[in-house]
Amino acid sequence: KAGVTQTPRYLIKTRGQQVTLSCSPISGHRSVSWYQQTPGQGLQFLFEYFSETQRNKGNFPGRFSGRQFSNSRSEMNVSTLELGDSALYLCASSTAGGKSSYNEQFFGPGTRLTVL
Amino acid sequence: GIQVEQSPPDLILQEGANSTLRCNFSDSVNNLQWFHQNPWGQLINLFYIPSGTKQNGRLSATTVATERYSLLYISSSQTTDSGVYFCAVGWNTGNQFYFGTGTSLTVIP
Numbered sequence: 001k002a003g004v005t006q007t008p009r010y011l012i013k014t015r016g017q018q019v020t021l022s023c024s025p026i027s028g029h030r031s032v033s034w035y036q037q038t039p040g041q042g043l044q045f046l047f048e049y050f051s052e053t054q055r056n057k058g059n060f061p062g063r064f065s066g067r068q069f070s071n072s073r074s075e076m077n078v079s080t081l082e083l084g085d086s087a088l089y090l091c092a093s094s095t096a097g098g099k100s101s102y103n104e105q106f107f108g109p110g111t112r113l114t115v116l
Numbered sequence: 117g118i119q120v121e122q123s124p125p126d127l128i129l130q131e132g133a134n135s136t137l138r139c140n141f142s143d144s145v146n147n148l149q150w151f152h153q154n155p156w157g158q159l160i161n162l163f164y165i166p167s168g169t170k171q172n173g174r175l176s177a178t179t180v181a182t183e184r185y186s187l188l189y190i191s192s193s194q195t196t197d198s199g200v201y202f203c204a205v206g207w208n209t210g211n212q213f214y215f216g217t218g219t220s221l222t223v224i225p
Binding site: 031033035037042043044045048050055056058088090092094096102103104105106107108109110112 | 146151157161
């Protein structure tokens with residue numbers, strides 16, 4: 001089975017621009033979560049989608065948004081970029097939401113965003 | 117949210133040495149994973165271990181959920197074990213994982 005894929009792998013943007021990142025989960029996984037990793041704050045949860053619905057959201061401003069499509073692929077969007085948005089953005093997929101309590105998460109390689 | 121503390125924050129080992137990494141968490145959880153982050157940022161799954169003990173080669177892990185901690189053991193360390201090790205915990209509902217700040221391991225030849 002192919003793993004979680006994320007595109008693009010690297011992005012350079014300037015302040016005020018917007019950006020869209022994409023994540024394709026492992027085949028059969030319906031849950032996709034997004035995380036931001038920075039040296040100062042570590043790994044922080046952004047939001048999680050399951051069956052095209054946002055089930056949970058972390059403590060990030062409304063500039064951060066996401067969506068999930070019927071094929072479980074997910075996108076996240078950051079509008080009006082700030083310097084502090086420079087980070088590694090990781091997406092994870094899992095089978096969470098089914099009858100089993102098994103919920104192992106598998107991460108993609110990440111998108112490294114630099115805001116100048 | 118759930119607080120996750122990992123110790124030690126930094127660890128330097130001679131190749132061949134053994135080590136124990138610890139993860140304490142502040143609340144009951146039913147999901148716990150250990151990851152190794154490689155230099156390119158990829159989080160590699162080591163163990164999915166909400167309770168009990170598992171072994172995979174030179175690595176093993178134990179989670180005592182009732183006492184809210186998990187241990188990762190690395191035996192006969194190799195230079196390729198270098199990197200940052202993260203513990204992440206959570207609940208099924210909403211699928212939000214809380215990460216510790218990691219243990220940075222350096223194995224020197």
